[in-house]
Amino acid sequence: MTIHFERDDEGIVTLTLDMPGSANVMNAEYHRLMGEAVARLEAEREGITGVVLTSAKKTFFAGGDLNVLVRITPDNAAEALGFLEDVKGQLRRLERLGRPVVAAINGSALGGGFEIALACHHRVALDDDRIRIGLPEATLGLLPGAGGVTRLVRLLGVQPALPLLMEGRQLRPARALQAGMVHELAATREELVAKARAWIRANPEPVQPWDGPGYAVPDVRVGDPDLYGLLAAAPAVLRKKTHGVFPAPERVLAAAVEGALVDFDTALVVEARYFVELVTGQVAKNMINTFWFQLNAITAGGSRPAGVERTAVTxxxxxxxxxxxxxxxxxxxxxxxxxxxxxxxxxxxxxxxxxxxxxxxxxxxxxxxxxxxxxxxxxxxxxxxxxxxxxxxxxxxxxxxxxxxxxxxxxxxxxxxxxxxxxxxxxxxxxxxxxxxxxxxxxxxxxxxxxxxxxxxxxxxxxxxxxxxxxxRGFYTSRTFGTYVTEAVSMVAEGVAPALVENVARRAGMAVGPLAVSDEVTLTLPLRIRDQTLADDPANAGALGDHPAFAVLEELVAGGRTGKAGGAGFYEYPEGGRKFLWPGLRRWAGADAGVTERDVEDRLLFIQSLETIRCLDEGVLTSVGDANVGSVLGFGFAPWSGGTVQFVNSYGLREFVERADYLADTYGERFRPPTSLRERAARGEAY
Structure with a gap:
């Protein structure tokens, strides 16, 4: 397994990426092999007329090796930065070889794979809707660290590049062509290679746009008043979306703008430093763990019974x-x-x-x-x-x-x-x-x-x-999400300002505020669930009947405020206008409810994580991966945390137990940690 080096009679070299395993990944083996390939190209440059870079795999290149990235810490960050500089140095040498280099993208090129393609002078992609092209690092709490931010900004401009980078968009080939990320499409693999070779013949001495004389980023001109307006507004717009809990989009913005104002090689340094800051942080580790390792294990059939043949519903x-x-x-x-x-x-x-x-x-x-x-x-x-x-x-x-x-x-x-x-x-x-x-x-x-x-x-x-x-009852998702809603309504009953509850929930990373989502599902639903539970299990009558949230819900419903579908709930829904919290909620307002913002946030997040642990203890959940993925994709638990169980892991089990005990002493026994959690914390174990 290697990077195959084949030179034909025309002097065109085909470099075929064929790394060990099912996909090409940017790891130490890639670093060694690409280093050898680039050195050989430089040594044999006089006999080479061009280079076609393609893949022997179904995908073009899968990106960075997350098994390696997740182990980077502040202690080994300098070593990681050195490795990254070497990888970028190889790509820099490739694009400055003095010979045309074309990426023949025969499969998905994501993350590091597209960064390699960006270092080529020309990109031809197979026109197949199964292929995805892009830089999705932000969805895992990272940014492209092998030149992706620097090159995409210089290729497209800051404003067109930012949404692709900050949102981690993955485009089909036709859309990537429209966006300017690739130059041509090919209908077949044969046409893909043919177009790559044709471009080499027609462009014997190409230069990357950013290496040409007088080059400037398309939409960045120092002294341009429109630029300063953008730079002043962009951080505020971004903070409104991320609430400050997603560091990756903020670092992408900084790397893109700061890099656009300096020369290319300095921009690569800026990008690398922001990458290392993110990769050593806890948020990236949370997101990689859940949205890569655990999600992939789920979709690969981790919870599917073994030994049963696959079927297709007709x-x-x-x-x-x-x-x-x-x-x-x-x-x-x-x-x-x-x-x-x-x-x-x-x-x-x-x-x-x-x-x-x-x-x-x-x-x-x-x-x-x-x-x-x-x-x-x-x-x-x-x-x-x-x-x-x-x-x-x-x-x-x-x-x-x-x-x-x-x-x-x-x-x-x-x-x-x-x-x-x-x-x-x-x-x-x-x-x-x-x-x-x-x-x-x-x-x-x-x-x-x-x-x-x-x-x-x-x-x-x-x-x-x-x-x-x-x-x-309620399985995992409805049962756990129900605690989020009822805890929020309990705080309203205690006199906590409803706007504070909603704003703190969103600031904590929850997809929707708990009062807003209560309106969406209707205020009658939790009451019906309570009534059915009491009918089926009268032993729960005390706990459910005394819960302060239900008294608030009953009063609202009795007053005709059943939720969004009924035209009124915790919010007012004026025709043609934006919803706003119902002023009548002041009925429960306290002059000083005595609940701090930190307590509001922790009550909303801890109650869901504690209920998840109980689901694991009871065997409702059988895997931590199902818990984490289900919490984020099912009911919008803060994605930066990696899910309800990963939230506990990253908080630290000992610290989580201590904080939960404080919440239990202050707000009720529902926050008391289960014995299993205490024992695990005492053993120094994580989930």
Whole structure:
């Protein structure tokens, strides 16, 4: 395994990246091999007319080796910086070889892979929609450190480059061409190489734009008043989005702007220093751990039963054409699956189907014939679900998987509605279905391995991320997210200013403020869940009945404030205007609630992490990865933290237990750490 060096009769060298393993990555082996290749090109330069850089893998280049990056600390940062300077030095020598160098991008080129391509004079990409091109480092808490910021800014200008860098956008080839990131597209691999070679023949002495005389970054001119307006506003606009908890976009902005105002080689130094600052920080380690290692383990089938053959759903029946059912039908149809969408009336089914091809609307169970998967997505009412499930099961194929999209009702109880509970499972989608990536798969007491595997394969097929949990009221996501909402409402009841609760939650990195999200899901939902829980388990009556949050919710609902759909909740929703917190919430205001901003933030984050630990203790969750990924993708737990369990790890278990005890002493026993957490902290272990 190497970087293959082949020179033809025209003097064109093809460098084919073929690193050990399934993908090319930027590690010590790459550093050695690329160093040897560049040295050989320099030594044999007189006999070389050009260089085509391509890959022997399905991908062009996968980027930096995250196994290496995650181990960089302040103690070995100087060594890491030296390695990075060497890697960038090799690319600098390549682009200043004095011969045309073309990247023939035959697969995805992300992160370090696209940085290599940027060091080439010309980029030709295979026109395949499966290919992604870009610099996604910010999504893992990093920035491109091998010249990506410096070169993209000089290629496109600061303003066009910043969204691509700060948001880590991954573009299909056609969009990358439009953005100016690649120069040409090719329909086939043969055409890809042919176009690369043709450009070499036509451009025997190319120079990178930034190495040409008099070059300046396209939209940066010292003394330009428009530039200073941009530079003054950009940090404030960014802070409004990140609330200061995501350091990567801020460092990208700094590296881009500061680098644009100095020469190219100095800009590389600026970029490298910001990269090392990020890679040694805790946020990057949190995000790499969850959004790379744990997420990849999940999608590779870590929670899928072993030894069960993979299956492909061919026909899905969806019961209920409301927002959830319509969304499930849409994502299934767009994945190439035949869909039958059933509601009580044909008109309602047609509304839900909209204009999405592949969906057949119906009001008849008979049309579910031939379905090998049925997903029930009707109103969250046990009796209603028990009515619709048996008829659907009778009409579908005899071995069809029958699933419920319930968000709270235990799957084992719902399974009693069908004749074969081994084929029954929970598939909890999140709203809006087309945008939300997570599906929580809930295994009932009698759900078979085959049923779980088939459900898992379906979720992967429709492009979603599956986590697998065991049965429990509220499962993992609804149960844990419910603590976030009720804790916030409890603080309102205590007299904490509602605006403070909302602002602190967003500043902490939560996707949506808890009062705003309460309005979105309706204020009646937690009351219905409480009532159903009390009916099923009267032993919980004391804890639930005395919870201060429910008194606030009951009073609001009694006054007709049921949430956004009802036109009023914690917020007012003026027609044509922006929502604002209802002034009537002053009814609970205290002159001095005595709750500090730090306590507000910790109550909101700690309560979710503690509930997650309880889910692990009870066996509802069976993996830390499912907990972390599920918390961020499912209910918007602060992504910078890496998820509810990683938040505990990065806080430090001893410190977390100490702080949780303070919160329990001050605000209630719900914050008291479980014994398992205390014992783990005492042993000095992390999750």
């Amino acid at each position: 026909r899905v029946g969806v019961l209920g054409a409301g927002m959830m059912g319509a969304g499930i039908a849409e994502v299934s149809a767009k994945a190439g699956i035949e869909v039958v969408l059933k509601d009580v009336t044909l008109e309602a089914a047609r509304r839900g189907a909209g204009d999405t091809p592949g969906i057949t609307p119906t009001d008849s169970d008979a049309d579910l014939a031939g379905c090998d998967l049925v997903v029930e997505a009707v109103f969250e009412d046990r009796e209603l679900k028990h009515r619709v499930l048996p008829a659907a099961e009778a009409s579908a194929l005899p071995d069809a998987v029958i699933a419920s999209n319930t968000s709270t009702l235990p799957i084992t109880g719902l399974a009693s509605a069908v004749s074969d509970p081994t084929r029954f499972i929970g598939l909890h989608f999140f709203s809006p279905v087309p945008k939300m990536r997570l599906v929580e798969i809930i295994r009932g007491e009698k759900t078979s391995d085959e049923t779980l595997a088939r459900a898992f394969d379906y979720v992967i097929r429709i492009g979603k991320t599956p986590i697998v949990v065991n049965d429990s």
